[in-house]
Amino acid sequence: MDAPTTTSADNGTSGGSGEGGWFTPRRQPEPPVGGEQETTEGSRLAALRPVGRPARNGGEPAQKRISPVAEAGPAGADTSEARADTVNASPSDTSTPPQPDSQPRVPEQRSAPSRPASPDAVRVRRTMAEVAPMADKVTSYFYALLFVRHPDLRPLFPAAMDTQRDRLLKALLTAAEHIDNTEVLVAYLQNLGRGHRKYGTRPEHYPAVGECLIGSLSRYASAVWDEETEAAWVRTYTTISQIMIDAAAADELLAPAWWHAEVVSHDLRISDVAVITVRPDQPYPFLAGQYTSLETPWWPRIWRHYSFASAPRSDGLLSFHVKAVPAGWVSNALVHHARPGDIIRLGPPAGSMTVDHTTDSGLLCLGGGTGIAPIKALVEDVAEHGERRPVEVFYGARTDHDLYDIDTMLRLQQIHPWLAVRPIVDEQAHVQLPDAIREYGPWNEFDAYLSGPPGMIRSGVHTLRDIGIPLERIRHDSVEELVAAVD
Numbered sequence: 001m002d003a004p005t006t007t008s009a010d011n012g013t014s015g016g017s018g019e020g021g022w023f024t025p026r027r028q029p030e031p032p033v034g035g036e037q038e039t040t041e042g043s044r045l046a047a048l049r050p051v052g053r054p055a056r057n058g059g060e061p062a063q064k065r066i067s068p069v070a071e072a073g074p075a076g077a078d079t080s081e082a083r084a085d086t087v088n089a090s091p092s093d094t095s096t097p098p099q100p101d102s103q104p105r106v107p108e109q110r111s112a113p114s115r116p117a118s119p120d121a122v123r124v125r126r127t128m129a130e131v132a133p134m135a136d137k138v139t140s141y142f143y144a145l146l147f148v149r150h151p152d153l154r155p156l157f158p159a160a161m162d163t164q165r166d167r168l169l170k171a172l173l174t175a176a177e178h179i180d181n182t183e184v185l186v187a188y189l190q191n192l193g194r195g196h197r198k199y200g201t202r203p204e205h206y207p208a209v210g211e212c213l214i215g216s217l218s219r220y221a222s223a224v225w226d227e228e229t230e231a232a233w234v235r236t237y238t239t240i241s242q243i244m245i246d247a248a249a250a251d252e253l254l255a256p257a258w259w260h261a262e263v264v265s266h267d268l269r270i271s272d273v274a275v276i277t278v279r280p281d282q283p284y285p286f287l288a289g290q291y292t293s294l295e296t297p298w299w300p301r302i303w304r305h306y307s308f309a310s311a312p313r314s315d316g317l318l319s320f321h322v323k324a325v326p327a328g329w330v331s332n333a334l335v336h337h338a339r340p341g342d343i344i345r346l347g348p349p350a351g352s353m354t355v356d357h358t359t360d361s362g363l364l365c366l367g368g369g370t371g372i373a374p375i376k377a378l379v380e381d382v383a384e385h386g387e388r389r390p391v392e393v394f395y396g397a398r399t400d401h402d403l404y405d406i407d408t409m410l411r412l413q414q415i416h417p418w419l420a421v422r423p424i425v426d427e428q429a430h431v432q433l434p435d436a437i438r439e440y441g442p443w444n445e446f447d448a449y450l451s452g453p454p455g456m457i458r459s460g461v462h463t464l465r466d467i468g469i470p471l472e473r474i475r476h477d478s479v480e481e482l483v484a485a486v487d
């Protein structure tokens with residue numbers, strides 16, 4: 001499954017919780033259908049059958065598709081990458097096949113009230129604890145079951161999925177484990193469901209995945225598996241899949257499953273970083289600070305996440321900053337092979353590291369390496385709104401040479417008196433990016449935006465908390481492990 005998205009340390013997605021149980025399946029698992037074999041598996045299959053119907057309200061406008069967590073790959077199969085340019089992308093979109101995310105994409109249950117876990121959640125977590133030491137085996141068995149029993153699903157996954165095959169499973173298990181954390185989980189699953197449209201996932205695929213999920217869990221958690229546990233998993237999976245299906249159905253009314261986009265310019269700024277501009281084949285609505293998933297023609301069905309490097313433009317063009325990382329299939333193809341005229345595919349926009357235009361707080365922005373891309377988009381966004389809010393950008397790089405976009409940022413500073421850009425070069429400053437902000441401030445009237453390598457985000461959140469910025473005013477993508485680290 002794909003990447004994350006986070007938002008702010010507080011994901012900003014509350015809402016919708018008052019209706020009494022997002023996670024109470026709106027449709028109870030169906031009893032075994034007459035005529036269907038009365039085997040355990042027949043029952044599972046029937047119980048897991050989701051209902052492919054659009055959400056009651058027809059969905060939200062595309063512009064509102066902001067979720068606190070990133071999307072995961074194909075339902076079932078996500079192969080999508082870790083966010084290539086984002087926090088979860090580990091050191092990159094690296095891997096030999098694209099590296100899977102080592103972290104689940106659901107934020108920690110930081111905001112969950114300290115209510116006792118539901119009986120289903122207790123059973124689900126007991127199963128997870130049981131299978132944890134055999135995660136590899138569970139994963140292999142799950143995909144073996146899926147592809148043997150449902151060979152029609154194989155094409156939804158990339159040809160080479162050795163190292164990332166567990167994305168789907170991971171996302172499902174993570175979601176199941178957080179089944180009580182409704183507000184965060186619903187947003188996560190909705191995003192996941194929408195994101196799965198680009199893989200060709202359909203409602204009828206979900207029961208197959210659920211059946212194989214339960215098949216592999218029951219095998220490897222046999223010591224704790226019983227009828228109640230199975231029923232808990234069926235309810236949990238039914239809830240998960242129904243939210244994903246509903247979100248995908250609602251999104252279908254609003255947006256394509258993917259966009260084709262033609263590369264219109266390719267600017268190799270330094271040996272391993274290119275600024276790539278593309279023209280989507282139809283309007284692509286997004287917000288500054290968000291990111292998208294991207295598939296190249298060279299690595300079909302392998303998706304990577306990249307932040308938009310500009311606010312929405314009147315000519316509809318989109319740009320990305322891509323760093324080629326060792327063994328990064330997609331990033332190397334984009335940096336070293338892509339040329340104008342090439343056609344790529346884009347998934348829907350995601351992410352909520354966006355500017356809150358209802359306040360006039362200042363923006364304290366930390367961009368490390370190619371993490372400067374969405375920061376530039378945020379600056380343009382503030383400029384377009386014509387507001388006079390102070391924006392302070394700290395742009396970190398290892399060396400002077402790595403400040404590949406400093407000219408653009410300094411040009412923006414010249415035009416906008418409310419903008420200050422401060423390059424922080426490790427080898428000169430003898431201090432890494434987050435710590436550099438301690439010498440400036442005060443920052444109590446600022447919202448903070450962090451974009452860059454995971455280590456920078458992690459230490460950035462720590463520093464910002466340390467200087468008194470509350471968690472809910474700190475925004476960045478893919479936060480789950482970071483939230484856990486500071487909470």
Ligand SMILES: NC(=O)C1=CN([C@@H]2O[C@H](COP(=O)(O)OP(=O)(O)OC[C@H]3O[C@@H](n4cnc5c(N)ncnc54)[C@H](O)[C@@H]3O)[C@@H](O)[C@H]2O)C=CC1
Nearest residue numbers: 084085086368369370371396397398433451452453455456
């Ligand atoms: N929305 C987002 O969060 C985005 C994230 N990214 C991510 O940013 C990264 C960029 O990679 P590179 O350009 O190679 O950056 P890099 O690894 O050269 O780091 C850039 C700067 O970040 C700071 N930094 C790095 N690691 C740190 C740590 N552990 N603690 C404190 N500060 C640290 C340092 O000031 C360093 O000079 C990639 O991992 C990419 O996935 C890229 C674009 C958007």
